[in-house]
Amino acid sequence: MNLQEVIDNNLAKTANGKVADYIPALGQVAPKQLGVALYNLDQNELEQAGDANVRFAIESISKVIVFLYAVKQLGLDEVTKHVGARQTGFPFNSILNLEIERAQHPLNPFINAGAIEVTSLIKPLADRQPFEQIIMFAREICHDPQITLNNEIFESEDRTGDTDRSLAYYLKANGIMQGDVTVSLTTYFKQCSMMVTAVSLANLGAVLANNGVKPWDQDRLISSRAATYAKSLMMTTGLYNESGTYSSIIGIPTKSGVGGGLMSAVPNRVGVGIFSPPLDQAGNSVAGLGALGDLSTDLKLDIFRY
Template sequence: MNLNDAIQECWSKIDEGQVATYIPALAKVDPYQLGVYLFDVTNDKKAEAGASQVRFAIESVSKVITLLYAIERLGLSAVEEQVGTRQTGFPFDTILNMEITKETHPLNAFINSGAILISSLIEEQDGLSPFDQILEFSRKICNDPAITLNEEIYQSELRTGDMNRSLAYYLKAKEVLTNDVTLSLDTYFKQCSMMVTCQSLANLGAVLANDGIAPWNNERIISSEAATYTKSVMMTTGLYNESGTYSVRIGVPTKSGVGGGLVSASPNHYGIGIFSPALDHAGNSVAGLALLELISKKLKLDVFRY
């Protein structure tokens, strides 16, 4: 398919969303950007168009990387003891589901409470802080040594992160989060402030699509078990309360971030990275999802249909 034509077809969707304004550094991002990168794991071919090499804040897409790293470090059973795999029915930054239904742990790893808890599980190792380990792992699994921390976005996250602090202290008070709250939050804010491109995310998606093996060098980076588990959770909870809607419309495991990024893993076919910063009410990229839906239809990627 012609990716440039696809971008033109979806461009008008940008006007239906707006950039994340609650994080000051993200509020300054130009909404009129749309880029895509495809990595075909069957033949190692790549294709890209639009703003595919623009660096942007990874934000909640980092939750995929941290979840994978926690599984590799601690084992899947240990992670499953801490977070569930269910949809919440509530916004990603609330604890209401735990209060109303008396849950003892966050319902999934992609809502903020679950992601903060996952980040808290990673402890210092070999002199590396939890964030330094996540950064190192991100560079490896995204095949992108240029991933760095954006200090301005990190400071912006720190200044506006009181809701996330409340989630962390709630988990601490419930004796669910057992490590240091300040360090856990700092790790979380920093992981969300890493700068990536569509290509970085396509590489991440390609590892997941290829059952945990990096298609660029055939090295196994994560276990098959970790890849399968994470793709499943991406399908059911990766787009927050819109996950069910887009499972029907797109049918490809996907995770979004309020920086405008999308990572998708089409099993045994493609890793896909998309960027467009204008968001819908749920915090997902409007034009990005329109483009992903078009790609899924054109390339017949819907796992429930093909």
């Protein structure tokens, strides 16, 4: 099955999901789109098919990038003082899980509370605000200098982001967040509004798969330990509260975003980027997961089997 066949086999599934519409700019995205990009480490080359060059909002996949950047800046030991690595059965935006656990820190960096906490850790440098640092790092790790901020999406996220504000003030009230709430949220909403493509995400996945070394120029960007840690988190908590479910049937470390993106990394094999906007109930791309499942079977990518 080549990539075009994967597209053909799954495009119709876009009818089974619903494009995120909590902000107008996302709701207007054409639903019947599917793009797949695959970075193969063996041959060191990237294949693509379908809508793999269409730009879309990265949304929650930015949580991986910002986590990696925070670890690069502060070290894994420091970051993990502020956020755990525990799986959670609750929705990504749950406050309840914090209150029940009487947690001293958010359960993991891929739920909103944890991601906001990680963003708040990034310090301004002499000449660059946190978001500037983040977008520069995103361009590098995605091998995509054209990643830009979509201001319309950012402003919508900011305007409607009251659940995130509620989470952030909860963190602040409980002494978990040190940084300024408004500043941290602004950075967080901006990081969610970066525009990427399936190709960008395949590159990101390839760096993770390649244990932190960019395969296109053989330079190390992040530590092997950080890359390993991130792939584990993607497996145990990357697909919202259905992470365990997809782990057991697809078996590929993957992070999703409500913009319709999926980013996967199979250690030492491939990085995958997928784009298809309609989402299932848990917030994951329907046709995208179909495509990923096909790739897993066809290329023997399930890490619990191969």
